[in-house]
Amino acid sequence: MKEIKIQAVCGFGCGSSLFLRIKIDQILNDNKLTARTFCGDVGTACSADCDVIFTSAELAERMIDRAKVPVIVINNFMDDKEVAEKVLGFFETINE
């Protein structure tokens, strides 16, 4: 199976997206899933090569029309339950 690429996006790709990426990495690790995770900024996120974008509600609105991949909204970047549900939910869709 090809490597899954997950992009965590914030305004500049170096602050809140990093928090989100850390949490996603933790969920992947806990569930023995492998994927490459990286941070992006809202300006260039849609042209970056990835399979899915995770971001906040405010930034998702700006990308949803341009994105070629699913854009998944995370409301609380540090909530294990929410991030796990959404990350695992995404993996289910690609395994179908």
Next chain:
Amino acid sequence: MEAIIKKENMRVKLPAGDWQEAIRQVGTVLKEAGSITDGYINAMIEAVKEYGPYIVIMPGFALAHAAPCEAVLHEDMALITLEEPVCFGSANDPVSVMLCVACVDQDSHIRALQKVALALGEEDIFGKMAAAETVDELYGILHHV
């Protein structure tokens, strides 16, 4: 134990009437530390005007930052609590704990921020932080001592 965030870069119960003042307060800590100039504080405020209150990434907590730029002199972080919480217009309002991150590029601060993210994983940590009366108390909560 190595500090996740320096005690000198922490303040408790700073007054702020709105979210812009709150960003100025946390930014001023880094300015006084000699890590950023006013330009970075303005850039953090502009970022919220431009992109919305997405920096409120958890209930009660905002991560103020802007793009790496000339106004960042050194990579640094500051942590403050507010006397009264402020609203950003986010679903995670009201905010009483603010972290400010100044970065020189997109990667070099990753390890430092990773430690903060892990330390903030504890349940209701922001409630405890907001209630801290002294910087020593706030430092203790973040460092779990």
